[in-house]
Amino acid sequence: MRIPLDHDSTVPLYQQIETYLRQNIISGKLLPETRLPATRQLAEKLGVSRITVTNAYAELESEGLIYSREGSGTYVSPPVSSATSPAHQAEILWPLWQHGLETDDDLPQHLRPDQISQQTVHPNPIIFSGVGDPRQFPIKDFGKAIQSVIRRDGQTAFKYGGFDGGYRPLRRTISHVLATQGIQANPDNTLITAGSQQAIALVCQLLLKPGDVILVEKPSYNLALELFQTCHLNIVGVSMDEQGMQVEQVETLLQQYHPKLIYTMPNFQNPTGVCLNGPRRRMLIQLAERYNVPILEDEFVGDLRYNGRVQPAIKALDQNGTVIYIGTFSKMLMPGLRAGYLVADGPVFDRLVSYKRVSDLTTSTLIQRALDEYVTIGRYQTHLRRSCRRYRQRRDAIITAIKQYLPTVHFNPPQGGLFIWLELPEQVSSLALLPLAMQEGVGFSPGSNFFIHRTEGERYLRLNFATHTLEDIEVGIQRLAVAMRRLH
Amino acid sequence: MRIPLDHDSTVPLYQQIETYLRQNIISGKLLPETRLPATRQLAEKLGVSRITVTNAYAELESEGLIYSREGSGTYVSPPVSSATSPAHQAEILWPLWQHGLETDDDLPQHLRPDQISQQTVHPNPIIFSGVGDPRQFPIKDFGKAIQSVIRRDGQTAFKYGGFDGGYRPLRRTISHVLATQGIQANPDNTLITAGSQQAIALVCQLLLKPGDVILVEKPSYNLALELFQTCHLNIVGVSMDEQGMQVEQVETLLQQYHPKLIYTMPNFQNPTGVCLNGPRRRMLIQLAERYNVPILEDEFVGDLRYNGRVQPAIKALDQNGTVIYIGTFSKMLMPGLRAGYLVADGPVFDRLVSYKRVSDLTTSTLIQRALDEYVTIGRYQTHLRRSCRRYRQRRDAIITAIKQYLPTVHFNPPQGGLFIWLELPEQVSSLALLPLAMQEGVGFSPGSNFFIHRTEGERYLRLNFATHTLEDIEVGIQRLAVAMRRLH
Numbered sequence: 001m002r003i004p005l006d007h008d009s010t011v012p013l014y015q016q017i018e019t020y021l022r023q024n025i026i027s028g029k030l031l032p033e034t035r036l037p038a039t040r041q042l043a044e045k046l047g048v049s050r051i052t053v054t055n056a057y058a059e060l061e062s063e064g065l066i067y068s069r070e071g072s073g074t075y076v077s078p079p080v081s082s083a084t085s086p087a088h089q090a091e092i093l094w095p096l097w098q099h100g101l102e103t104d105d106d107l108p109q110h111l112r113p114d115q116i117s118q119q120t121v122h123p124n125p126i127i128f129s130g131v132g133d134p135r136q137f138p139i140k141d142f143g144k145a146i147q148s149v150i151r152r153d154g155q156t157a158f159k160y161g162g163f164d165g166g167y168r169p170l171r172r173t174i175s176h177v178l179a180t181q182g183i184q185a186n187p188d189n190t191l192i193t194a195g196s197q198q199a200i201a202l203v204c205q206l207l208l209k210p211g212d213v214i215l216v217e218k219p220s221y222n223l224a225l226e227l228f229q230t231c232h233l234n235i236v237g238v239s240m241d242e243q244g245m246q247v248e249q250v251e252t253l254l255q256q257y258h259p260k261l262i263y264t265m266p267n268f269q270n271p272t273g274v275c276l277n278g279p280r281r282r283m284l285i286q287l288a289e290r291y292n293v294p295i296l297e298d299e300f301v302g303d304l305r306y307n308g309r310v311q312p313a314i315k316a317l318d319q320n321g322t323v324i325y326i327g328t329f330s331k332m333l334m335p336g337l338r339a340g341y342l343v344a345d346g347p348v349f350d351r352l353v354s355y356k357r358v359s360d361l362t363t364s365t366l367i368q369r370a371l372d373e374y375v376t377i378g379r380y381q382t383h384l385r386r387s388c389r390r391y392r393q394r395r396d397a398i399i400t401a402i403k404q405y406l407p408t409v410h411f412n413p414p415q416g417g418l419f420i421w422l423e424l425p426e427q428v429s430s431l432a433l434l435p436l437a438m439q440e441g442v443g444f445s446p447g448s449n450f451f452i453h454r455t456e457g458e459r460y461l462r463l464n465f466a467t468h469t470l471e472d473i474e475v476g477i478q479r480l481a482v483a484m485r486r487l488h
Numbered sequence: 489m490r491i492p493l494d495h496d497s498t499v500p501l502y503q504q505i506e507t508y509l510r511q512n513i514i515s516g517k518l519l520p521e522t523r524l525p526a527t528r529q530l531a532e533k534l535g536v537s538r539i540t541v542t543n544a545y546a547e548l549e550s551e552g553l554i555y556s557r558e559g560s561g562t563y564v565s566p567p568v569s570s571a572t573s574p575a576h577q578a579e580i581l582w583p584l585w586q587h588g589l590e591t592d593d594d595l596p597q598h599l600r601p602d603q604i605s606q607q608t609v610h611p612n613p614i615i616f617s618g619v620g621d622p623r624q625f626p627i628k629d630f631g632k633a634i635q636s637v638i639r640r641d642g643q644t645a646f647k648y649g650g651f652d653g654g655y656r657p658l659r660r661t662i663s664h665v666l667a668t669q670g671i672q673a674n675p676d677n678t679l680i681t682a683g684s685q686q687a688i689a690l691v692c693q694l695l696l697k698p699g700d701v702i703l704v705e706k707p708s709y710n711l712a713l714e715l716f717q718t719c720h721l722n723i724v725g726v727s728m729d730e731q732g733m734q735v736e737q738v739e740t741l742l743q744q745y746h747p748k749l750i751y752t753m754p755n756f757q758n759p760t761g762v763c764l765n766g767p768r769r770r771m772l773i774q775l776a777e778r779y780n781v782p783i784l785e786d787e788f789v790g791d792l793r794y795n796g797r798v799q800p801a802i803k804a805l806d807q808n809g810t811v812i813y814i815g816t817f818s819k820m821l822m823p824g825l826r827a828g829y830l831v832a833d834g835p836v837f838d839r840l841v842s843y844k845r846v847s848d849l850t851t852s853t854l855i856q857r858a859l860d861e862y863v864t865i866g867r868y869q870t871h872l873r874r875s876c877r878r879y880r881q882r883r884d885a886i887i888t889a890i891k892q893y894l895p896t897v898h899f900n901p902p903q904g905g906l907f908i909w910l911e912l913p914e915q916v917s918s919l920a921l922l923p924l925a926m927q928e929g930v931g932f933s934p935g936s937n938f939f940i941h942r943t944e945g946e947r948y949l950r951l952n953f954a955t956h957t958l959e960d961i962e963v964g965i966q967r968l969a970v971a972m973r974r975l976h
Binding site for chain 1: 682
């Protein structure tokens with residue numbers, strides 16, 4: 001097997017191998033049940049280290065494209081449609097109670113980043129998706145933190161624990177970090193969750209029932225929208241401008257729809273990257289108090305500010321328990337840890353703790369203890385400063401590149417965060433652009449992912465500028481420009 | 489500070505220190521804001537290693553009984569009622585939408601093991617609760633597995649991944665293990681969940697709505713009951729005998745209540761320890777098929793069989809997707825990892841994958857990869873054999889001790905699992921017995937935890953015999969006998 005490798009590329013060698021194999025498996029050049037070379041052989045042939053090949057195989061295996069038989073080697077998987085379980089064969093008649101489930105396709109099928117990158121056959125694609133830059137993950141230090149927790153706590157790190165809201169020292173650490181942002185948190189109003197997604201889900205399950213109305217920014221975070229639809233909520237969108245949600249419209253909506261929850265991401269919103277301005281924050285909490293509606297404030301990456309003035313969290317303005325605040329270390333540290341938190345005051349807090357307990361008992365004890373071991377305020381601030389410096393350069397680079405190569409595209413320069421939100425020229429559809437872009441070797445999240453009525457997002461797309469090098473950012477935007485020209 | 493230590497006790501030294509301090513904090517002998525000795529000092533004074541004291545402090549800190557100020561030392565926490573957040577002060581008027589939450593106390597307040605052990609002031613209590621024996625946890629090997637995953641996968645181990653059901657190699661490993669039990673699983677019908685609790689929760693959220701009827705064994709697993717009540721389901725219990733759920737009653741109940749789900753734990757049921765016999769398994773799935781009701785089969789610790797004949801899983805009898813099967817490595821390995829799985833066939837599987845995604849995106853990537861690294865069939869079987877050998881001795885010991893010291897108590901000797909279920913003599917209430925038992929230094933789970941109508945469980949109690957040494961089992965049962973005598 002001859003795999004062309006570019007040793008000077010910024011794309012890691014294992015990814016080049018992985019991409020080559022994926023392309024050949026998807027295109028059918030490598031047939032199912034083809035035996036792949038042993039990692040040692042292939043490594044020798046390509047002149048790379050064995051771990052490089054192992055990494056490439058591991059990725060393909062995790063996608064199900066290849067599989068290994070113990071003692072026999074690694075093989076190309078059979079196509080998914082012919083899975084081996086008899087229950088997957090077409091002639092099975094599923095029980096009646098499953099029939100409704102089959103046809104319930106009211107949920108939008110968002111394009112996920114992993115699906116986008118699997119579609120491309122370009123040898124070296126630049127996908128502007130993901131969260132923080134994995135190259136910034138403090139992998140080594142976190143590995144050490146795990147070992148030191150295992151040494152220190154022994155069995156206890158592997159038992160159940162923290163049924164009352166999570167590992168208490170971690171809750172204390174989080175509340176110290178939040179205190180630096182003006183939020184009055186303490187271990188007794190802080191609950192550890194499996195990422196911020198679980199925090200949103202718990203709030204929905206507790207406070208809303210099918211058919212209830214929820215107010216959200218339009219556009220909004222795609223996985224929150226997917227959750228709200230799964231819970232059969234009625235989603236009412238509030239338009240945005242460059243100062244965030246148009247809170248001036250909210251009072252009318254409150255009177256008209258009687259929503260049970262307002263969901264907002266006031267800092268560097270996903271997907272638009274904009275911040276809610278100060279007066280609107282104050283107006284929003286006043287309205288919420290007056291109309292007796294809780295606010296769910298999703299602090300996505302508020303810490304990642306590159307310029308402009310910090311606004312107080314809405315939770316910091318909260319005097320009586322109107323705001324439920326959720327945050328996560330995922331974006332700053334490592335999303336695969338799945339650890340987030342929520343801060344809530346009043347009876348709602350204890351009920352959320354109960355819902356968490358019946359949902360999954362607790363979040364991994366080991367991960368909680370290791371996070372607490374790893375995260376100190378000093379370390380967090382250092383990591384933050386380093387990320388801000390790097391991501392600011394990348395934001396500047398993507399703005400420069402867009403201005404140069406995509407002059408017909410509109411955008412608001414984001415003051416922080418991870419995303420830039422592009423408005424395409426009239427009659428250019430981001431969904432039509434995506435396959436051409438993929439052919440050119442660049443990927444993005446189409447705007448329709450972030451709207452309930454998908455067509456409203458047709459002229460938009462979201463780029464994550466934080467995960468790529470300055471060179472790749474420029475190359476990626478050049479490729480996008482080529483794809484745009486091909487569309488016309 | 490003079491802490492009496494018994495170096496010959498089977499209770500670890502750190503637990504003795506911990507218990508002494510807890511007792512003194514709860515009783516008020518150590519006042520809030522008292523500064524505790526530095527770990528180094530105390531270790532020297534007691535003649536123990538510093539890590540022993542650190543462990544004791546860490547446990548007390550995780551319970552919130554003490555806290556540390558950076559650079560200043562460790563202090564006794566203020567009592568919980570006077571938390572420092574202004575939002576916790578009594579004069580706050582919570583928003584109106586929180587008022588309903590305050591008074592919604594229709595949920596039973598089960599006594600949790602951590603609460604039971606915090607109540608005791610005995611210096612060396614023996615609490616018959618928990619799951620597997622923490623001393624059996626493969627801590628060192630699992631720590632190595634984590635390190636080797638971090639070395640092998642790098643960043644990838646900390647990214648999101650497996651949105652389609654979890655880390656695929658782990659799903660393959662699980663399906664191989666299940667194949668040895670006659671269950672046709674494969675990566676495409678296997679979903680990784682945050683423990684089996686999340687699997688139960690996902691099924692409830694997808695298939696049932698508030699007011700729907702669910703059939704469960706009576707008694708049943710307390711945290712499943714708590715979940716069903718949180719979801720506002722109508723729970724209908726089916727009585728049990730020494731052959732498990734009385735399936736003969738089920739047809740009438742199906743006709744009368746039209747349940748939307750049957751929840752059962754057919755092997756070594758929690759709390760009774762009994763197994764559903766073969767004919768009843770076949771009858772149950774026939775009824776479920778005829779009446780179009782899904783079965784949720786909770787495989788708790790079916791592997792831990794000490795004698796008697798293995799019955800096929802209900803899922804192994806399933807031909808058309810009637811059974812959703814859930815399992816976990818928690819009981820065999822380490823519950824604090826929070827990793828379980830479900831196996832389902834038909835359209836319901838994809839919907840459960842969607843629900844999992846909106847609930848918490850994925851289960852920790854690192855933990856999934858480390859589990860897959862650690863769990864091989866050979867290793868799993870070895871661990872299983874070792875656990876069976878040890879737990880069988882403990883079951884025999886508890887049966888002998890109960891016969892000797894508690895002759896008026898009735899029980900069915902369990903053929904496997906972790907639990908023995910005791911029926912007390914008439915007019916003896918396990919809830920009345922518990923505080924006396926605690927004073928004598930022995931803890932158990934009162935039977936009322938496992939019934940919807942709590943009074944039905946009054947004469948029962950559940951003991952976990954797997955977590956204690958043979959000596960402690962005998963001492964614990966002796967103490968229980970003393971407490972029983974005091975009750976009369």
